[in-house]
Amino acid sequence: xxxxxxxxxxxxxxxxxxxxxxxxxxxxxxxxxxxxxxxxxxxxxxxxxxxxxxxxxxxxxxxxxxxxxxxxxxxxxxxxxxxxxxxxxxxxxxxxxxxxxxxxxxxxxxxxxxxxxxxxxxxxxxxxxxxxxxxxxxxxxxxxxxxxxxxxxxxxxxxxxxxxxxxxxxxxxxxxxxxxxxxxxxxxxxxxxxxxxxxxxxxxxxxxxxxxxxxxxxxxxxxxxxxxxxxxxxxxxxxxxxxxxxxxxxxxxxxxxxxxxxxxxxxxxxxxxxxxxxxxxxxxxxxxxxxxxxxxxxxxxxxxxxxxxxxxxxxxxxxxxxxxxxxxxxxxxxxxxxxxxxxxxxxxxxxxxxxxxxxxxxxxxxxxxxxxxxxxxxxxxxxxxxxxxxxxxxxxxxxxxxxxxxxxxxxxxxxxxxxxxxxxxxxxxxxxxxxxxxxxxxxxxxxxxxxxxxxxxxxxxxxxxxxxxxxxxxxxxxx
Amino acid sequence: xxxxxxxxxxxxxxxxxxxxxxxxxxxxxxxxxxxxxxxxxxxxxxxxxxxxxxxxxxxxxxxxxxxxxxxxxxxxxxxxxxxxxxxxxxxxxxxxxxxxxxxxxxxxxxxxxxxxxxxxxxxxxxxxxxxxxxxxxxxxxxxxxxxxxxxxxxxxxxxxxxxxxxxxxxxxxxxxxxxxxxxxxxxxxxxxxxxxxxxxxxxxxxxxxxxxxxxxxxxxxxxxxxxxxxxxxxxxxxxxxxxxxxxxxxxxxxxxxxxxxxxxxxxxxxxxxxxxxxxxxxxxxxxxxxxxxxxxxxxxxxxxxxxxxxxxxxxxxxxxxxxxxxxxxxxxxxxxxxxxxxxxxxxxxxxxxxxxxxxxxxxxxxxxxxxxxxxxxxxxxxxxxxxxxxxxxxxxxxxxxxxxxxxxxxxxxxxxxxxxxxxxxxxxxxxxxxxxxxxxxxxxxxxxxxxxxxxxxxxxxxxxxxxxxxxxxxxxxxx
Numbered sequence: 004x005x006x007x008x009x010x011x012x013x014x015x016x017x018x019x020x021x022x023x024x025x026x027x028x029x030x031x032x033x034x035x036x037x038x039x040x041x042x043x044x045x046x047x048x049x050x051x052x053x054x055x056x057x058x059x060x061x062x063x064x065x066x067x068x069x070x071x072x073x074x075x076x077x078x079x080x081x082x083x084x085x086x087x088x089x090x091x092x093x094x095x096x097x098x099x100x101x102x103x104x105x106x107x108x109x110x111x112x113x114x115x116x117x118x119x120x121x122x123x124x125x126x127x128x129x130x131x132x133x134x135x136x137x138x139x140x141x142x143x144x145x146x147x148x149x150x151x152x153x154x155x156x157x158x159x160x161x162x163x164x165x166x167x168x169x170x171x172x173x174x175x176x177x178x179x180x181x182x183x184x185x186x187x188x189x190x191x192x193x194x195x196x197x198x199x200x201x202x203x204x205x206x207x208x209x210x211x212x213x214x215x216x217x218x219x220x221x222x223x224x225x226x227x228x229x230x231x232x233x234x235x236x237x238x239x240x241x242x243x244x245x246x247x248x249x250x251x252x253x254x255x256x257x258x259x260x261x262x263x264x265x266x267x268x269x270x271x272x273x274x275x276x277x278x279x280x281x282x283x284x285x286x287x288x289x290x291x292x293x294x295x296x297x298x299x300x301x302x303x304x305x306x307x308x309x310x311x312x313x314x315x316x317x318x319x320x321x322x323x324x325x326x327x328x329x330x331x332x333x334x335x336x337x338x339x340x341x342x343x344x345x346x347x348x349x350x351x352x353x354x355x356x357x358x359x360x361x362x363x364x365x366x367x368x369x370x371x372x373x374x375x376x377x378x379x380x381x382x383x384x385x386x387x388x389x390x391x392x393x394x395x396x397x398x399x400x401x402x403x404x405x406x407x408x409x410x411x412x413x414x415x416x417x418x419x420x421x422x423x424x425x426x427x428x429x430x431x432x433x434x435x436x437x438x439x440x441x442x443x444x445x446x447x448x449x450x451x452x453x454x455x456x457x458x459x460x461x462x463x464x465x466x467x468x469x470x471x472x473x474x475x476x477x478x479x480x481x482x
Numbered sequence: 483x484x485x486x487x488x489x490x491x492x493x494x495x496x497x498x499x500x501x502x503x504x505x506x507x508x509x510x511x512x513x514x515x516x517x518x519x520x521x522x523x524x525x526x527x528x529x530x531x532x533x534x535x536x537x538x539x540x541x542x543x544x545x546x547x548x549x550x551x552x553x554x555x556x557x558x559x560x561x562x563x564x565x566x567x568x569x570x571x572x573x574x575x576x577x578x579x580x581x582x583x584x585x586x587x588x589x590x591x592x593x594x595x596x597x598x599x600x601x602x603x604x605x606x607x608x609x610x611x612x613x614x615x616x617x618x619x620x621x622x623x624x625x626x627x628x629x630x631x632x633x634x635x636x637x638x639x640x641x642x643x644x645x646x647x648x649x650x651x652x653x654x655x656x657x658x659x660x661x662x663x664x665x666x667x668x669x670x671x672x673x674x675x676x677x678x679x680x681x682x683x684x685x686x687x688x689x690x691x692x693x694x695x696x697x698x699x700x701x702x703x704x705x706x707x708x709x710x711x712x713x714x715x716x717x718x719x720x721x722x723x724x725x726x727x728x729x730x731x732x733x734x735x736x737x738x739x740x741x742x743x744x745x746x747x748x749x750x751x752x753x754x755x756x757x758x759x760x761x762x763x764x765x766x767x768x769x770x771x772x773x774x775x776x777x778x779x780x781x782x783x784x785x786x787x788x789x790x791x792x793x794x795x796x797x798x799x800x801x802x803x804x805x806x807x808x809x810x811x812x813x814x815x816x817x818x819x820x821x822x823x824x825x826x827x828x829x830x831x832x833x834x835x836x837x838x839x840x841x842x843x844x845x846x847x848x849x850x851x852x853x854x855x856x857x858x859x860x861x862x863x864x865x866x867x868x869x870x871x872x873x874x875x876x877x878x879x880x881x882x883x884x885x886x887x888x889x890x891x892x893x894x895x896x897x898x899x900x901x902x903x904x905x906x907x908x909x910x911x912x913x914x915x916x917x918x919x920x921x922x923x924x925x926x927x928x929x930x931x932x933x934x935x936x937x938x939x940x941x942x943x944x945x946x947x948x949x950x951x952x953x954x955x956x957x958x959x960x961x
Contacts, residue, residue: 108768168765177761179768193764239757278718281941282656285672286647289587289658374853375943462760463942464854 017175018241021214024122025240025479028215028252032118041210042138045128048207049138050331059310061325062339070308071299073323073341080147081105081424083313083323083341085300086188088371092291093447099304101313101323102295102372103343103424105147106189108179111230112144112166115175115198116211123211124196125162125203129228131422132328133342135429136225139419140217142234143209147423161206165197172199176237179464180472181378183420184370186321186343188295191374191464192230194237214238221480222254224417225429229473232418236472236479237461242266251482258413258436259482265361265454272360274451277459283450284466287367287377295371319389321345324426345420346386348430350470351405352478353382353437354413355451362451364401364442368468378468379460382449400446404437411436414477430470432477454478496654497720500693503601504719504958507694507731511597520689521617524607527686528617529810538789540804541818549787550778552802552820559626560584560903562792562802562820564779565667567850571770572926578783580792580802581774581851582822582903584626585668587658590709591623591645594654594677595690602690603675604641604682608707610901611807612821614908615704618898619696621713622688626902640685644676651678655716658943659951660857662899663849665800665822667774670853670943671709673716693717700959701733703896704908708952711897715951715958716940721745730961737892737915738961744840744933751839753930756938762929763945766846766856774850798868800824803905824899825865827909829949830884831957832861832916833892834930841930843880843921847947857947858939861928879925883916890915893956909949911956933957 015023029035059066063076073083082104089097114125129141146160164170175196182190205211212220217235221227227235245263253259270276275283301308305316313323327339353364368380383405390398414434421428443451457475460466467475494502508514538545542555552562561583568576593604608620625639643649655675684690691699696714700706706714724742732738749755754762780787784795792802806818832843847859862884869877893913900907922930936954939945946954 168769174755174757174761177757177764179764193768195761276653278653278656278941282653282674285656285658289672290647462757464944 016241018239019244020117020122021238021240022244024214025218026215026246026249027121027213028219030213030216031121032123032211033216035216038210038212038216042128045208046138049128049130050329051130051132051137052329053132054327056325056327056339057311058313058323058325058341061341062327064325064339064341066300066308069299070301073300073313080340083300083343084188085298085303085306086371087296087298089294090291090369092287099298099306100185100320101300101303101306102188103186103190104188107148107191109147109150109190109192110144110163110166110195111142111192111234112146112162112195112197113231113234114143114162114165114172114203115196116200116203117198118211121213122198123213124217125205126210126212126217126231128208128210130330131228132326132340133424133426133428134225134228134419134422135427136419137422139226139228139422140220141228141230145230145423161209162203165199166195172197172201176234176239176462178237178462180233180237180467180469181373181465182469184368184372184378184468186345186425187372189372189374192233194234196234196238214240218480221477222416225419227476228419229421229469232473232476233469236467236475239462242455242458253482255413255481261356261361262454262478262482265363266458268360268453268455272358273453273456274357274362277456280450280452280456284367284377284379287369288375291369291376293369293371293373293376319346320386326426342426343424343428344426345428346388348386348428349383349402349405349433350381350430350474351383351401351433351435352474353401353404353435353442355437355439355442357443357451360453362453363457364449365452365457365471367448367450370468373465373468375465379457379466379471380468381470381474384468384470400449405433405435408433408435411438413481416477418473418477432474434474434478434481495720497718498723499596499601500717500719501723503693504697505694505725505728506600506692507698509695510600510692511602511690512695514695517689517691517695521607524687525617528607528609529808530609530611530616531808532611533806535804535806535818536790537792537802537804537820540820541806543804543818543820545779545787548778549780552779552792559819562779563667564777564782564785565850566775566777568773569770569848571766578777578785579664579799580779580782580785581667582665582669583667586627588626588629588669588671589623589642589645589674590621590671590713591625591641591674591676592710592713593622593641593644593651593682594675595679595682596677597690600692601677602692603696604684605689605691605696605710607687607689609809610707611805611819612903612905612907613704613707613898613901614906615898616901618705618707618901619699620707620709624709624902640688641682644678645674651676651680655713655718655941657716657941659712659716659946659948660852660944661948663847663851663857663947665824665904666851668851668853671712673713675713675717693719697959700956701895704898706955707898708900708948711952711955712948715946715954718941721934721937732961734892734960740835740840741933741957741961744842745937747839747932747934749935751837752932752935753836753841756935759929759931759935763846763856763858766848767854770848770855772848772850772852772855798825799865805905821905822903822907823905824907825867827865827907828862828881828884828912829860829909829953830862830880830912830914831953832880832883832914832921834916834918834921836922836930839932841932842936843928844931844936844950846927846929849947852944852947854944857945858936858950859947860949860953863947863949879928884912884914887912887914887916890917892960895956897952897956911953913953913957913960
């Protein structure tokens with residue numbers, strides 16, 4: 004099934020080669036049928052037993068005195084700490100919450116190679132303790148700094164050498180991106196796509212797929228994991244070069260054509276210029292002061308620390324729970340760890356036509372874990388449960404519109420957040436076409452942008468939050 | 483001399499309009515003769531008396547107990563603090579030094595308006611206490627957060643309203659940029675260019691100039707101040723659209739043509755792709771840990787704190803001195819403040835042809851004040867005095883080449899750093915064409931880039947350090 008003979012890259016640009024790979028939805032090296040068989044086989048052999056255990060009984064982890072911090076005995080991996088957060092500026096706010104402190108740069112690496120003239124990507128079938136659907140497709144390499152400096156003491160991460168400075172292939176994409184800024188403090192991942200021309204042995208649980216195949220798999224619930232989505236969103240696909248004889252086999256051809264046009268739209272077709280969008284973010288950055296101070300977990304207002312877990316007193320936001328894991332697949336075969344178990348989320352983009360060109364509604368999302376105050380978030384990004392008893396004026400803008408949408412829903416799939424840190428963290432990812440002209444009304448914390456404008460930002464840090472990048476991957480499944 | 487009737491912007495792009503303004507070296511609203519007269523007049527009326535005073539006698543400033551920190555009695559403006567800096571990674575290093583702590587975002591705002599079809603910029607003749615040549619040309623607005631929130635208690639900053647969210651014109655450029663990362667901790671300025679179509683009263687000491695006039699004034703020593711240079715470097719001038727009948731009146735026409743070609747060069751003509759350059763910076767960011775911890779000034783290794791000043795024991799780097807200032811021009815008429823008095827510097831770009839296209843040699847500059855570890859610095863950026871007794875192997879690479887260059891020197895002008903914080907801080911800015919093929923030898927901390935590649939980065943934060951941006955403004959004077 005897997006051909007080992009890599010052909011040489013042509014002289015086409017990466018952008019056009021990615022576009023072509025994106026059109027190869029039927030597969031080249033691996034047919035869709037072969038992929039389905041491989042996935043079933045991987046699911047059959049995946050072995051991971053996950054059991055809830057009280058936080059105080061987590062092997063290798065302990066609370067510091069007075070239950071101030073939850074940390075690993077080695078001081079490594081990550082810590083769960085309490086934070087007091089004060090935000091000044093246009094919408095002042097002050098609250099307390101636990102945050103995962105993991106101020107290090109992990110690698111999310113996707114290995115690319117050309118076969119039969121088409122770029123392929125080496126996807127991994129990976130089980131993670133927090134995943135409800137345990138086995139999902141991850142990038143080739145998903146390594147925390149602890150992983151690749153081997154704090155685990157386990158086996159080394161396969162294919163990691165392709166992403167390290169020595170022995171690296173040709174870099175197609177490389178950008179430091181934030182993770183969930185309401186759950187993590189200072190966590191970043193290095194999203195890398197590297198093309199190799201070397202012979203690549205294909206280990207169990209790895210499979211070469213075209214960009215087109217991966218795109219289409221975004222329609223399946225809980226299959227393409229968060230790390231894959233953020234790397235895929237960073238692929239520098241070209242906005243032009245679509246073949247004249249392109250057969251559009253997308254699920255929604257008319258919408259697909261609009262997405263493509265929005266990807267090709269010039270600055271003159273955009274509601275705001277890109278510099279105006281950046282200027283708006285700079286306004287937020289200069290007006291908003293975000294103070295994040297540590298407080299002991301046990302003293303967090305509204306939160307309760309028990310032997311069992313750390314939970315919000317009204318059941319909002321998330322819990323921190325403990326799990327004990329046994330796996331026949333992972334680097335080490337048994338370990339314990341805390342996981343953050345959030346309430347189910349909704350992450351949605353509203354789209355509409357502005358002067359004939361499809362635009363996407365983004366939000367200036369201020370999150371305590373960001374390195375530079377604000378990034379562009381989706382139209383809606385929240386756990387509806389947290390607002391169950393909130394008066395209408397305090398509900399997130401556009402949430403009700405999204406939850407009640409019946410027409411115009413172009414994408415609606417449940418996907419998981421990173422299962423190595425989050426427990427059953429499922430979000431409903433939605434893309435909704437909205438014909439209501441009222442949506443164009445100006446709200447200071449929102450802006451309409453073309454697909455091209457958003458995608459131009461993925462090359463740089465501190466612009467697109469992880470939910471936006473995920474949704475860009477979802478949108479990528481539609482054309 | 484100043485016409486008040488602004489014409490409407492045409493439908494040309496900002497890039498092409500900037501290019502045209504850049505070609506108007508003879509001036510439109512203000513002739514070069516009128517400018518010279520205006521400058522002489524401003525210099526004649528400028529009144530600023532600056533006297534050295536011991537730090538312990540600075541009115542309104544005090545050392546905290548044990549001479550730990552030097553700060554304003556109000557706690558505002560800025561502080562001089564001691565820092566212990568440890569850098570791990572490829573070139574581990576550990577040292578201590580004073581740093582100016584001013585973690586706020588100031589505004590450097592340049593107001594633009596079209597007259598007779600040509601974009602003009604409102605330049606200010608501004609005196610600063612640290613300037614040896616006291617009066618220099620600054621952007622329209624040069625305001626610290628203290629300025630515009632009026633900590634001074636003085637008059638409000640003229641034209642500031644054009645740069646605030648309400649009442650702002652059309653944003654042409656807006657980017658948060660770092661300042662000297664070896665002197666400042668966390669200081670950033672918001673570099674803004676805003677175009678207005680409103681009637682703009684022209685106050686004393688302000689003058690409308692074309693981009694072409696300002697470019698040419700870069701050839702004069704100590705005239706275009708640092709704040710102007712960094713804003714000018716952020717102007718989004720187009721790389722193409724040069725008129726066919728362009729008369730090249732540049733000082734070095736052949737070199738000017740090469741600079742233009744390098745600005746137009748595609749990625750295929752570049753020695754490294756832009757993603758490879760960003761990937762290299764990400765390597766440094768992930769490999770280097772930069773720890774900056776406070777230590778009391780009085781305990782700084784190698785530094786001596788006296789009543790008079792804070793000085794390096796061997797006379798290296800800089801001193802912190804005190805000045806008392808009387809001015810008839812500034813918002814308040816008398817004040818005292820510390821200034822950082824550095825040794826004279828050399829800031830230089832080497833350029834060479836790589837496969838026929840001019841490239842510029844940049845350096846990965848790790849500086850403790852940066853928000854993200856590293857930015858692109860010039861080929862050489864140092865105070866030669868600091869290395870007077872250093873063995874050859876420890877002298878900064880290319881420093882001797884630059885100091886000994888006789889041929890190929892395309893730009894060589896002494897310019898000042900910001901006179902509101904730095905005392906007689908003069909650097910020799912140089913652009914040197916280098917035909918030695920040995921320069922192309924690979925050094926891990928250096929990369930050759932085209933002008934276009936460097937300029938593409940000026941729209942985003944954390945890429946180009948202030949010395950590089952200054953040199954880009956210098957290079958801008960050559961075409």
